[in-house]
Amino acid sequence: MIRVVHLFKTLQEQLILDDINLEVPQGELLVILGESGAGKSVLLKHLIGLFKPDSGEVEINSQDITKLSEAELLKVRKKMGYLFQEGALYDFMNVFENLAFPLEEHTTFDDQTIAEKVQEALKTVDLAGVEGKYPSELSGGMRKRVALARALIMDAKILLCDEPTSGLDPIRSRDISDLIRSVSKRYNCTTVITSHDIDNSFRIADRLALLRSGQIIAIGTPAELKSSDNSFIREFFQS
Amino acid sequence: MRTFFDICFTSLQRVGEAIDFLVGVCREIVKGRIRIKEVVKQSYEQGLQSVIIIALTSFASGAVLALQGDVVLSRLGAKEYIAQLVALSLLREMSPVFTAIIFSAKAGARITAELGTMNVNDQILATRTLGVDPIEYLVVPRVIACFLVLPVLTIISEIVGILGGYFVGVYQSNIPGIFYINQTIHAIHYVDFFSGFLKVFFFAVLIGWICCYRGFMTKGGSLGVGKYTTEAVAYSIIFIIVSNTVLTKIILTLWG
Ligand SMILES: Nc1ncnc2c1ncn2[C@@H]1O[C@H](COP(=O)(O)OP(=O)(O)OP(=O)(O)O)[C@@H](O)[C@H]1O
Ligand SMILES: [Mg+2]
Numbered sequence: 001m002i003r004v005v006h007l008f009k010t011l012q013e014q015l016i017l018d019d020i021n022l023e024v025p026q027g028e029l030l031v032i033l034g035e036s037g038a039g040k041s042v043l044l045k046h047l048i049g050l051f052k053p054d055s056g057e058v059e060i061n062s063q064d065i066t067k068l069s070e071a072e073l074l075k076v077r078k079k080m081g082y083l084f085q086e087g088a089l090y091d092f093m094n095v096f097e098n099l100a101f102p103l104e105e106h107t108t109f110d111d112q113t114i115a116e117k118v119q120e121a122l123k124t125v126d127l128a129g130v131e132g133k134y135p136s137e138l139s140g141g142m143r144k145r146v147a148l149a150r151a152l153i154m155d156a157k158i159l160l161c162d163e164p165t166s167g168l169d170p171i172r173s174r175d176i177s178d179l180i181r182s183v184s185k186r187y188n189c190t191t192v193i194t195s196h197d198i199d200n201s202f203r204i205a206d207r208l209a210l211l212r213s214g215q216i217i218a219i220g221t222p223a224e225l226k227s228s229d230n231s232f233i234r235e236f237f238q239s
Numbered sequence: 240m241r242t243f244f245d246i247c248f249t250s251l252q253r254v255g256e257a258i259d260f261l262v263g264v265c266r267e268i269v270k271g272r273i274r275i276k277e278v279v280k281q282s283y284e285q286g287l288q289s290v291i292i293i294a295l296t297s298f299a300s301g302a303v304l305a306l307q308g309d310v311v312l313s314r315l316g317a318k319e320y321i322a323q324l325v326a327l328s329l330l331r332e333m334s335p336v337f338t339a340i341i342f343s344a345k346a347g348a349r350i351t352a353e354l355g356t357m358n359v360n361d362q363i364l365a366t367r368t369l370g371v372d373p374i375e376y377l378v379v380p381r382v383i384a385c386f387l388v389l390p391v392l393t394i395i396s397e398i399v400g401i402l403g404g405y406f407v408g409v410y411q412s413n414i415p416g417i418f419y420i421n422q423t424i425h426a427i428h429y430v431d432f433f434s435g436f437l438k439v440f441f442f443a444v445l446i447g448w449i450c451c452y453r454g455f456m457t458k459g460g461s462l463g464v465g466k467y468t469t470e471a472v473a474y475s476i477i478f479i480i481v482s483n484t485v486l487t488k489i490i491l492t493l494w495g
Contacts, residue, residue, distance in 0.1 A: 045364075048368055050364055050367065050368070070367075070372070071372075073367075074367070074370045074371065074372060075370065077367065077368055077369070077370040078369075078370035080368070081368075082365070082368035084361045084364070084365055084368075085361075086360060086361060088360055088361035088362050088364065088365035089362075089365075090357075090362055090365075091356075091357075091360070091362070092353075101369065101371075102369045102370070102371075105369070105370065105371050106370060150369075
């Protein structure tokens with residue numbers, strides 16, 4: 001479960017997050033929509049402790065992570081998966097090594113088990129057979145899927161995805177959106193996705209939140225938001 | 240006036256952050272969080288990358304010392320001291336400083352560019368989201384590798400440099416080979432070797448520190464990587480040369 005309480009953040013004297021309150025129950029898939037620069041990535045980074053807020057709380061499974069030291073945060077993060085906007089795979093490692101890295105770091109599995117887990121993760125994202133390739137040899141969509149596999153490989157119970165579909169063609173966008181939904185539901189992950197891909201978001205989200213100038217101006221199920229009469233919401237969803 | 244104080248303040252703040260960074264690195268080392276495999280890999284890459292260019296420049300430096308020594312010492316009627324001139328100049332000053340400078344331009348630039356690229360591509364943040372401390376995983380092995388590799392490169396530089404002097408001494412100044420070698424061996428005292436060699440460890444930490452820190456600070460895409468890398472090398476070279484003067488004074492005062 002994720003709970004955000006009165007979260008404020010200023011960056012370079014600019015208020016980026018302005019009193020965010022949010023609760024995502026275990027197993028729910030929430031999509032945060034918003035224009036470019038609305039503060040989506042900054043909010044998502046607070047959820048995994050990459051940013052410290054000016055004030056407010058971020059609770060992960062009832063533990064306020066804003067009070068934790070970096071060393072304690074590292075432990076909390078082992079249970080979380082984070083998909084970066086650009087994937088952020090290690091470019092000096094091939095796909096296999098990238099996926100094996102978290103397992104080698106945090107588990108005592110032998111090489112055999114690690115290899116099996118990597119194969120399984122690659123199969124989940126429909127990418128069997130690219131183990132030996134380096135990230136620079138993959139297409140953007142493949143890189144994102146490998147990055148998703150890396151985020152999932154530790155059996156994360158919380159999955160955070162920053163714009164999983166940006167920069168992808170419509171078909172790939174749909175595929176990766178569906179993929180995230182299906183893994184999220186299969187492993188009962190609490191999932192938060194940021195996006196400005198309205199169609200896919202409506203299709204896969206349990207709930208949607210609309211972020212504007214650092215505030216959540218609307219939150220609800222796809223049906224609720226579609227029937228909203230707030231003019232900005234209507235405008236945003238029509239575009 | 241305000242801007243002047245602002246500049247002073249931000250500079251102080253930056254130095255503070257840089258020192259913080261170094262303290263963080265030292266803390267990991269003291270705790271024994273050292274990845275031997277990574278250290279070996281980094282040492283191998285840093286050493287391999289620099290060894291040929293350092294051998295080449297050292298050979299040339301030794302040779303040019305002997306060439307100049309031939310002229311100057313002949314004037315004083317002391318041509319047989321070329322070997323001493325070459326060996327002592329190399330050991331006390333030239334090899335440590337030259338090696339450190341070349342090392343910072345090769346290995347140091349590589350470190351900043353690597354870490355800087357990782358930083359602008361979010362790979363360092365990603366390391367943290369995977370529950371791994373990037374200081375421990377990425378920085379500590381590189382700093383330790385500098386600390387191990389630079390002294391070795393310095394010794395290689397000293398040996399090759401003396402060889403360069405030997406060639407000029409024997410073939411240009413017609414000094415008998417055996418005599419040249421004897422002179423060299425007798426010239427070198429412990430203090431000559433160590434007064435130069437000790438400084439290298441300081442330079443190694445300096446290079447590792449500055450270049451890793453600049454890599455971690457890199458922002459602004461590929462332009463940023465270029466900018467921060469050249470700055471890291473420039474800072475390293477400036478700090479090596481300036482600190483060398485201070486270190487030399489300290490060592491000479493304490494030790495002669
Ligand atoms: N590290 C940072 N330092 C300073 N300002 C930042 C930093 N990161 C983001 N910002 C600022 O915060 C604001 C929100 O950025 P954010 O990246 O969260 O937007 P976003 O909603 O994710 O946009 P996009 O859809 O383009 O990814 C922007 O104005 C940006 O300039
Ligand atoms: Mg973003």
